[in-house]
Every structure is written in C-alpha cells, then in structure tokens.
Amino acid sequence: MSETTIQLTPVQQKFILHWGEMGTKWGINRTVAQIHALLYIWPESINAEQITKVLSVARSNVSTSIKELQSWGLVKNVHVMGDRRDHFETLEDVWEMFRIVMDERKRREVDPTLILLRDCMEEQKKSGKRDKHTEGRLEALQEFFESAADSYERLRSVPTATLRRIAKMGDKVLKLLKAA
Amino acid sequence: MSETTIQLTPVQQKFILHWGEMGTKWGINRTVAQIHALLYIWPESINAEQITKVLSVARSNVSTSIKELQSWGLVKNVHVMGDRRDHFETLEDVWEMFRIVMDERKRREVDPTLILLRDCMEEQKKSGKRDKHTEGRLEALQEFFESAADSYERLRSVPTATLRRIAKMGDKVLKLLKAA
DNA sequence: GAAAAATTTCAGCTTTTTTTGAAATGACTG
DNA sequence: CAGTCATTTCAAAAAAAGCTGAAATTTTTC
Missing domain, CATH: 1.10.287 (Helix Hairpins)
Structure with missing residues (x-):
C-alpha cells in the first residue's frame, strides 16, 4: 500500500502543540486537540496510522480520540479509492x-x-x-x-x-x- | 470569637456540587468552582475556616483556591469588625x-x-x-x-x-x- | 518584640485522567 | 471461509492534577 509519511514543518509542529495546550485549558484532551489541529492544517485526509506516527501516540489512542472528535461532529470519515483504511478530515470553515x-x-x-x-x-x-x-x-x-x-x-x-x-x-x- | 457554622440546605448543596462539575468541564478546578458557588449564594462574607468545614477540604486547599479566584478577579477580601481573619465574597452581578x-x-x-x-x-x-x-x-x-x-x-x-x-x-x- | 492567630508554602500522598498494548472484534479479499 | 488487515475495547501502567498536613511565614495583639 502506497503510504505518504507525514513530515511536519516546524511551523506546523508549533501550531499543533499550541492547539493541544489550548485544548487542555478548555477541558479538551490534549491528544484530541492535537489531532484536530493536524487535520485542520493538513491538505488531504489522513489515516489513523499516519496520525500515530506524526503525533507519536498509540493506535488505540487515535481511535478513541477520533471517536471523541466525531461525537462533536468535528471530524468525518472519508474513503480513499483502493485503500480500505478509514481516512479522516475536519471542517474547512x-x-x-x-x-x-x-x-x-x-x-x-x-x-x-x-x-x-x-x-x-x-x-x-x-x-x-x-x-x-x-x-x-x-x-x-x-x-x-x-x-x-x-x-x-x-x-x-x-x-x-x-x-x-x-x-x-x-x-x-x-x-x-x-x-x- | 463568635462563629457562624454554615449549614447548607439540600438545594444549596445541589447547586454547589453542580457548579463544581461544570467547572471541571471548562478546565476549572472543582474545589475552586465550589468555593465560588458557595460565595455566590451565601448572603454574607465567609472566612476560610467556614469554607473548609462546609466543603470538607483542607485549609491549605482553601487558601490556594481563593488565591486562584482572586487572580481571576472574582473574589475579594473583606474585613469584619473585631475579627482579624480574612473574609471573602464574590460579585453580585x-x-x-x-x-x-x-x-x-x-x-x-x-x-x-x-x-x-x-x-x-x-x-x-x-x-x-x-x-x-x-x-x-x-x-x-x-x-x-x-x-x-x-x-x-x-x-x-x-x-x-x-x-x-x-x-x-x-x-x-x-x-x-x-x-x- | 514575644506570643498567638492566621495564612501560605510545599513535599509527599491520593485521585483522576490519559495513554498504552495486547486481545477481541469486525471487515474485506481471494 | 480462511487469512489478512483494520479498528475497537479494555485492563493495567503512566502521567497529571488535586489535596493534605506539617512546617514556615506573615500578621496582629498586648
């Protein structure tokens, strides 16, 4: 399976880390907020494994966090042709x-x-x-x-x-x- | 020293507990929020020891939490004649x-x-x-x-x-x- | 200015929250 | 339907947050 390994620029890292901290101050789990930030700035949809790699968190953590974001209606599943894994994206606006x-x-x-x-x-x-x-x-x-x-x-x-x-x-x- | 022992009604308890829970959901420490709720509904200013009794928390915890509330500008010190202890109250409006x-x-x-x-x-x-x-x-x-x-x-x-x-x-x- | 009273600080303990990894479940493929 | 890949569940571990009590500090009183 072809796999784009996500490599964050320093600016992207900075933003994601900050968004994570912000989350904690508003009663939102840090990882949840980081995943949201990542999806927000990334141009394409991302699959769970890519998230584990780029944020260095366990696969199960991604699963739970994504579910949380979905329960808020902030993340939706998308499907990529020829890939059976779930891909995720957040709102544009x-x-x-x-x-x-x-x-x-x-x-x-x-x-x-x-x-x-x-x-x-x-x-x-x-x-x-x-x-x-x-x-x-x-x-x-x-x-x-x-x-x-x-x-x-x-x-x-x-x-x-x-x-x-x-x-x-x-x-x-x-x-x-x-x-x- | 004359001392009013605070005794909460069921309604007051209910409200204070709820406000505490609300706090946690917004990234505010439960005890901090409870103290705030107590000061909000109580008709007179309260001293630290009264708070420890009514909320069953340590004196030091009250001290820290009050400082936190003060840093938000939500609680101010008041002084009661003939009592050298600090008394606290929150805003009316x-x-x-x-x-x-x-x-x-x-x-x-x-x-x-x-x-x-x-x-x-x-x-x-x-x-x-x-x-x-x-x-x-x-x-x-x-x-x-x-x-x-x-x-x-x-x-x-x-x-x-x-x-x-x-x-x-x-x-x-x-x-x-x-x-x- | 010494004693008493009130408050604050903080190291260590407790509780809660978060994260992990292994196992279970579900989903697709040939 | 057996095998592989993907996701979820969940118990246990780790981390973070919160709380306590003893000691230190500050404030007041006489």
Missing part, C-alpha cells in the same frame, strides 16, 4: 467549526445547568422554609443563562456569511442597537 | 461576573493564540519553501480570532445594563442588523 463547538457545549453544559437551576428553584419554592437569598441568587443566574441561551439560539440560525459581515461592521453595530 | 471570566480567558488564552498565529505566519513567510496550504489555514484561523477578539473588545465596553437590554430585544436585533 473556521466559523462553522466554532459554531459546532458552541452548539455542543451549550447542549452538554449549558442546557443541563438550566435544568438544574429550574429544579433548584422548584424545590426551593415548595420547601417549607423559604430561603429568599439563595432563591434570588439562583434566579439571577437562571435569568442570565436563559437570556444567553436565547440570544445564542438566535445567533445560531444566522448563516456564517452574515455573521462575518456583522463582525466586520465594527462600531456601526452598537450604534444601531443603541439607537433602537 | 452575574453579567459582570461572566464579563470578568471572558476578559480573563481572552487575556490568558485568546491573546497568546493570536500571538502564536502571527509568529507562525511570519515564520512561514520568511521560510524558504512556502507551504501555501498551511499558510492559508493559519490565516483563516487568525482572521477568525482577530474578528472575534475585535467584536468582543467592542462588546466589553458596553455597560452590562445595555447588554441586558439588547439581549431582551430578541428578534429585533438581527432584523436591524440585516437591514443595515
């Missing part, structure tokens, strides 16, 4: 990529928090001795999360092209909003 | 709290990434063999981060009251922007 991450984090972390807050509020309200202070604090938090989730949901439906355009509008955005 | 977290994360994580990307681009450009593809990918990422950082910087200067108001505008926001 950075905005789209971040949107997916945001979506998933909302689903996995914000939504459960909202449910918890609602639960707490309910439990609080039907409890005998009303703890007004805690109730107030939780309510404030709930309002914040609900407002944020709501605003995000709205933003979500806007095509990335429009988002880019709005981002480029600069100061005009706020002026418009303040005027309204 | 949730929007303000999240703004601070965002600010810090930008400073600690986004800004260094931007620097790295600029470095990479530069190194890439003066390198002998131009790797056009990597260059393109890094440029796209850089543009995204710069645009995001820029938009954030703009938003940052808006008072939280205005942010609340904008968030409450709902669909109107996008209609306005699309029209512009």
